[in-house]
Amino acid sequence: MRPEAGAPGRRLAIAAILLLTAFRVITLWFDRTELYTDEAQYWFWGQDLAFGAFSKPPLIGWLIRAMTELFGQTEFAVRLVAPLLHGITALLVLALGLRIASDRVAGFAALSYATLPAVALGSALVSTDTPLLACIAAGLLMQHVLAARALRGQGAPLLAVTLGLVLGLGFLAKYAMVYAMAGMVAAALVSRDWRIRRADLGIAALVFAATIAPNLWWVAAHGFVTAKHLAADAEWAGPKLDALRGLKFMAEQFAVMGPVLFGAWLLALVTPGRGSGALRGLLAASALVLGIVVVQAVTSRALANWGVGFVIAGCLVAAARLERAPLLRALSLALGLALSLALPILKIEGTTLRLPNGQLMLDRYLGRAEVSQRAIALAQQNGAGVILSADRELLADLSWQVRAGGPEVFAAPFDGAPRHHWDLTRPYPGGTAPVVLLAKGDQPPTCRPGTAPLLVDHWTAGPGFAEGRAFTLSLLPADCLVPAP
Incomplete structure (x- = not known):
């Protein structure tokens, strides 16, 4: 035809x-x-x-x-x-x-x-x-x-x-x-x-x-x-x-x-x-x-x-x-x-365009690398070979950012059913060296009695997916972490 x-x-x-x-x-x-x-x-x-x-x-x-x-x-x-x-x-x-x-x-x-x-x-x-x-x-x-x-x-x-x-x-x-x-x-x-x-x-x-x-x-x-x-x-x-x-x-x-x-x-x-x-x-x-x-x-x-x-x-x-x-x-x-x-x-x-309320138009596709790279830098500066997080959003970008080499990325210890793919396939296996924990919010992690974070860094995220939100980076001794409920 x-x-x-x-x-x-x-x-x-x-x-x-x-x-x-x-x-x-x-x-x-x-x-x-x-x-x-x-x-x-x-x-x-x-x-x-x-x-x-x-x-x-x-x-x-x-x-x-x-x-x-x-x-x-x-x-x-x-x-x-x-x-x-x-x-x-x-x-x-x-x-x-x-x-x-x-x-x-x-x-x-x-x-x-x-x-x-x-x-x-x-x-x-x-x-x-x-x-x-x-x-x-x-x-x-x-x-x-x-x-x-x-x-x-x-x-x-x-x-x-x-x-x-x-x-x-x-x-x-x-x-x-x-x-x-x-x-x-x-x-x-x-x-x-x-x-x-x-x-x-x-x-x-x-x-x-x-x-x-x-x-x-x-x-x-x-x-x-x-x-x-x-x-x-x-x-x-x-x-x-x-x-x-x-x-x-x-x-x-x-x-x-x-x-x-x-x-x-x-x-x-x-x-x-x-x-x-x-x-x-x-x-x-x-x-x-x-x-x-x-x-x-x-x-x-x-x-x-x-x-x-x-x-x-x-x-x-x-x-x-x-x-x-x-x-x-x-x-x-x-x-x-x-x-x-x-x-x-x-x-x-249009990566810098903002809506009338001030929000970046493409915010969900921006700013993630900055957060991940800050965690990677802290790990490398302190000889930590592991970065942990409980959050799927953070774990996903961390895994992507270390694709060419760098610290290993694992899910933070957690008691209960898996919440995402990292809990299921990449739970933290434990170790003796210090680790870095990346978390949303400004509260330091709870350590086991007798242990304490070696370093805690709070900051507010810049333009992107989490603009204006607080994050916390912690350098922890290996025996610090208590599984979250």
Whole structure:
């Protein structure tokens, strides 16, 4: 098929996606922000290449490890996987759109995905949502291909193997992949265009189970710590219905997907019309994914990005609804492109910009290295080979800052269940040499009777994530520390 006259056809869409991806990679090279806590934590997970991690599955750590092995231990390499994967995902959306709709719809859906607010942000930093979305897009594409074969009475066992592997990798990216899989089932229930043969389904299920088995084993071997963390993160304490939380979550999706696209998706949900069977299936898939998280928001809590898996199917549904609305399509792309261009430039040129209240606009991505380097300097000046902290935020950046060599970083002694990955995998093993303890606040640590800190330094953090907040550095004898309750 040729691109339709006046429509962003496949060639134009591919060229635009490649150009935008190149822009994101180039600007990432000049990015002046520091790694956020989660980014440094994911990098740290990749140092061990284990089958699991404290709070999430391990795939993001593996991907970052691959990038840093190829391109070095830099912020650029840690984040590089993000724009590359989002570019691939946009091409997968295009491929799926070309199977179920016109060039106009497919091209607009792919460009819409590439310029979504969530994708613009997700391309400037690394998160577990990025590989999740790539796997969802690949899974839906393969499901549709398998279903088309099934309509002709044909099986495709090799493709079924690939589908199972992609679904398994999605699960290893983020456990929210199960929401997307539920959506895929919903699509098959609504439309034959998504139903695959039982034999292919069985093959995919077996491969999926084999792919996720090592992670399930790791979680079980570590006392189901990940499941406990997820339950605590959701703040589940019995059903306490709050419709306002659900409405707030839905309102936040205008920022996740963009106002025009999410508005079009809502219109399609309210008035589904007589679209193709494939599009009806995608509407059901996206609605179920979002609906699951809405229920979670109403009964406990849900962050805005927890339902982000709905945007793959949602972009295609919205694009089809906007097919005959050129002005709205242009407005949607203009808004998305403006944000996609502005955000990387902001991270280069806007590190000193402040909000009206005086807060740095990018404060969460600044000032961490200064705190960590102060602790490292104290350790090196006093011959301490170990830096301890109880705080995940501090441990993440300390681990990143000593990547090229320096004091070892461990979690401070603690009585109770692990609170983060360092408690689980890097507890302080003890020793005889003095250690440095980095802590938030201005209270010196409590030492065992008969011991006392050798040196205590209080200071107030400068511009960045903790501007104006107190920190304490302590040089401690090895037998000083008492495990915190």
